[in-house]
Amino acid sequence: MTPLDLTTRRADTDAPLITPLVERWSPRAYDPAAELSDDDVRTLLEAARWAPSANNLQPWRFIVARRGTEAFTTVHDALLGFNQAWADSAAALIVNIAEVADESGAPRPWAKYDLGQAVAHLTVQAQHDDLHTHQMGGFDGARLAEAFGLREGLEIVSITAVGKVGDADALPEPLREREVAPRRRKPLDELVISAA
Structure with missing residues (x-):
């Protein structure tokens, strides 16, 4: 196995950032022999747990499916398109769930935003722990919910x-091509509408 030179994946930032943010990127090539320990999983979820949320409701839930388990196969089989072509070698697939309404049906309008914060915390912790993450939106949610x-x-x-x-x-x-392609981001002046 010849893993990528990770120094080539570092972000070329316009301002100094902490190391886990500079080194964070979303690979598709995972080591099929690497595993996550119970402590690894607990640490990632603990980072997510301490994310901020509206009214401290913590409207996030997770399904952790480690490679080699029935849960992993269930999650992998619900992936769509190219995601199935590479995600089978990840050590785990984590299903990120927002509690958009509580058990009485009352809406939680900020739940998706709060879940995003929790996943971001998990992602930065993973990077700090020499793990890598890749977020996916291509999946059959109804199939997984059932x-x-x-x-x-x-x-x-x-x-x-x-x-x-x-x-x-x-x-x-073309996934290999995308894996080694230079990293790019829009410049800040395209992203900031107004700064005083």
Whole structure:
């Protein structure tokens, strides 16, 4: 296996950032032999748990499916398109769920935003722990909700692949090309509408 030179994946930032943010990127090539320990999983979820949320409601839930388990197969089989072509080598697939309504049906309008914060915390912690994550939106949410018996008011928003970086040459084209392509971001002046 010949993993990528991770120094080539560092972000070329316009301002100094902390190391986990500079080094964070979303690989598709994962080491199929790497595993997550119970402590690894607990640490990632603990980082998510301490994210801020509206009224401290913490409207996030997670399904952690480690490679080699029935849950992993269920999540992997619900992935769509190219996601199935590479996600099978991740050490785990984490289903990210927003509690958009509580058990009485009362809406939680900021739940998806809050879940995003929790997943971002998980992602930065993973990077700090020498793990990499890749967020996915291509999946059959209804299939997963049924498979895991999710109640009304719980909405699957994304799935996060987690693991150690693997060999980009193991990816099918054009995914291999995308894996090694230069990283780009829009400049700040395109993103900021007004700054005083």
